Amino acid sequence: MTESQTRNDAEDRSVRRRTFVSTALMIGGIVIGYGAGLFHFFQYLVPLRSKGRRRKMFVGTLAELPVGGTRSVKAPTGEEITLARVSDDKANPAAGFKALSTKCPHLGCKVHWVENKREFFCPCHNGVFDKDGQALSGPPAKEGKNLSQYEVQVEKKDGWVFVIVPQRNRYGA
Incomplete structure (x- = not known):
């Protein structure tokens, strides 16, 4: 080579x-x-999924939330929640509150609390819900769809009011 x-x-x-x-x-x-x-x-x-994972979200105190008053809060998942104080229950303060989604289950429009009628109203298709979120009339009632409800907790010692909301997972869902 x-x-x-x-x-x-x-x-x-x-x-x-x-x-x-x-x-x-x-x-x-x-x-x-x-x-x-x-x-x-x-x-x-x-x-x-973060199934079962929930979070306590501070909303206010009993003194700040009078009977008939409402307060809107935004959950970590992005959903807006209306907390309405419907009665003054001294034995179980949490029973005097209703925390409901402001998103209509029909098409997702925003519902509003109407104090003088003591009901939630969806202006998109005239959907009406009672103080417990049960559909009374309009398309939601025909479809049997109610507003999503959230648990409310009140710490008797301090009078702090919390709404229990789903914990957001790391992907935003």
Whole structure:
């Protein structure tokens, strides 16, 4: 074998090795990149649910919330909730409150508390709900859909009022 053949053979192996390494690194990068993207895409489609995880959200004190008064709060999930004090129950203060979603179950319009009628009203399609969120008339009543209700807790010692809302998971759902 001549010296020129040996040099050409060595250069040929060097080129093949360089091509192999660069191709392997490129393919590895593509696999890792697409793998990470697909992982997040599937977690978006089927997010990790935080079933049963709830959170106490401070709304105010008994003194700040008179009978007949309402207060709107926004849950960590983004849903707006109306807290209405419908009675003054000294034995069980939490029983005097109703915390209901302000989102109409028919098409998602915002409902409003009408104090003089003591009912919730949806202006989009004239849906009417009683103080407990039960549909009385309009499309929600025909479909049997009521407003979502949330638990209310009152700490008797301090008179603090809390609404118990779902805990938001890490993907915002």
